[in-house]
Amino acid sequence: MFVVDSHFSVIKGVAVRLKNLSSHNTVAGVLISI
Structure with missing residues (x-):
């Protein structure tokens, strides 16, 4: 779990x-929302 959490944090x-x-990149916005 710790490995997954740190990987997700990266x-x-x-x-x-x-x-x-x-900031105008919609793809980045989607990644943030996930």
């Missing part, structure tokens, strides 16, 4: 970076 962190880099 994915979420990447999604946040993508959203910050291009």
